[in-house]
Amino acid sequence: MSGGQRAFDSGVERSRALLPDAPELWTYSSLREVETCALRYALSSASYPDLWDGYGYPRFVHPSALFGDIVHDSLERIVRALVAAGCSAASTPEAVAVLRALGGYSVVATEALEQRMAMLDGNPRVSATRREQIQRLLADRVPEARVDVQTRLSRLTLVPRRGRPAALGLALHSGGHTRTALGPGSYAEVSLRANELRIKGRLDLLTISASHVDIVDHKTGREDPDHLDQLRFYGVLWENDLAANPSRMPMGELTVAYPATDITIQSPDASELDRITQSIKSRVRAADEQIEADPPVATTGPHCVQCPVRSICPAYWDSMNHDPTSVAPNSWFDFEGIVGDQNGAKSWWLLDRFGSRRVLLLRIASGAELAQGQRLRLLGIRRDHDPGVDGIVATLTTTSESFILSGEIAGTR
Ligand code: SF4
Incomplete structure (x- = not known):
């Protein structure tokens, strides 16, 4: 592990990252993420002292992902x-008595929603307007979450x-x-x-029988x-967790539970487990090795279009097609x-990244402010059709960012 913390300056205001060392234990998803792109893992888990106190890069909130979290939390x-x-x-x-005591499926889902919304506090990527919008969208989906949880x-x-006090059982495995x-x-x-393998994981449900x-x-x-590979990874984890499984109790079935169906496979045999x-x-x-590289390699x-840190990834912006004429x-x-000339109260011309030519007319919502000469990265703007404008027209919507x-783009020091 490296000694001092490495800084990565993406060139985006207030977004200097202090990169993490390799973790003590890897999870299935963290290994997968590094294998997809080491820089993505590093930037996602770095700290950003000029931006906020939270863990990693602030999360962009997709309502569908939050819906999945709500189902998962309720379950x-x-x-x-x-x-x-x-x-x-x-x-x-x-x-039935237990569910009644909890208030019923809808109450559990609504409380899970409130807890997930509270976790957005302080997230600089979620404006008050966007937050209200997400809350409304998810509140409308509580009946759907109820049915999903009930079906599973x-x-x-x-x-x-039997014979194990419930409270003790919880204390043993809840952190x-x-x-x-x-x-x-x-x-x-x-x-x-x-x-010994330097891996860890959190399993939704583990059932130990006599043999x-x-x-x-659960997946939403x-x-x-990949979900089945994750279960095989858990099989190895169970096999090698000498505290939880000292008697080396063998694995039986591995099941991925989807909203409407289960997929069950037999546990890998000994030679497969070894492989x-x-x-x-x-x-x-x-x-x-990839995480300790300075800087971690961008793939x-x-x-990349779904990458949560693409706003601060120089490789993404260097590799992308900067011509929006092909966007439908x-x-x-x-x-x-x-940012070039202002066109109207709520529209500005945007020049290419070198400032050499007009590329598109950007319409903005009331309240948004731009200033001529600003260098911007815009995520998720929508191409619009306006025959009255000679050029590409796009809109900065409430889901755009x-x-x-500022200053130089990219690099470590
Ligand atoms: S945008 Fe692409 S290259 Fe950049 S960090 Fe994300 S996944 Fe890696």
Whole structure:
């Protein structure tokens, strides 16, 4: 691990990043992220002292991602309560009583929504207007979240942890520092770690029976083979967590639970587990090296358009097509340029990034302010069709973002 903290100056105002060292333990998703683009991992988990006190780069909020979080949080809370009460399924009279005590599915989902909204406090990428918009959108989707949670729970089988006080069971796996062997029963949100392999993970549901262990992971997105790889990773994690699994209890089934269906596979056999273990070891070594590089390498590609740190990634802006003429009307695109002449009360001409020619007319919402000569990066502006304007017309909408460039672009020191 490197000694001093490395700084990365992207050239965007107030966005100097202090890059992290490689983590003590890697998760499945952090390894995947480094393998996609090491700079993305580094910038996402860096600290930004001039911007905010929060962890990593402030998150851009997608309502659909927040919806998934709400479903996940609601499930977690209900499954924990069912497990603590010794229920074997969501349909039993005991489970119905547990759900009633929680206030019912809609109340649980609404409370999860409120908690997720509270987590946006202080996020400089979420304006008050945008926040209200997101809150309204998600409040409208609470009935959908309720149905999703209810459907998933109806497919779930739990094994009560007999003879183990519920409170003790929770303390063992909910972030407490004492980690001991897990006995028979179901466990929601179990944190596992395999120190020797330097990996960790948080499993949605782990069920230990007399002869084997089953894992269920809930996903709110589309089916993806990556989800099964993640479960195999968890299989290796369980196999190598000597505190939680000292007796090396074998794995049974691995299930990815989607909104409408489950996909279940058998656990990898011994030789497959060994192959995955060796692969994880070399992936961890490679990820360490990539993150310790100065700077971590940027890998551009189609994934960049969804990248949460592309606003501060010089490689992205250097590699992109800066000509918006090929963007179809009503499509969204990113643009870097210099503010030129004001055209009207709410519209400005934008020049190319060298200031040499007009490229588009940008319409802005009331309240937004631009100044001639400003160098801007705009994310998610919408191309509009206006036959009355000789040139490309785009709009800075409530979901668009603008970043002001200052000084030199890119580099480490
Ligand atoms: S925009 Fe692309 S190249 Fe830049 S950090 Fe993101 S994924 Fe990497």
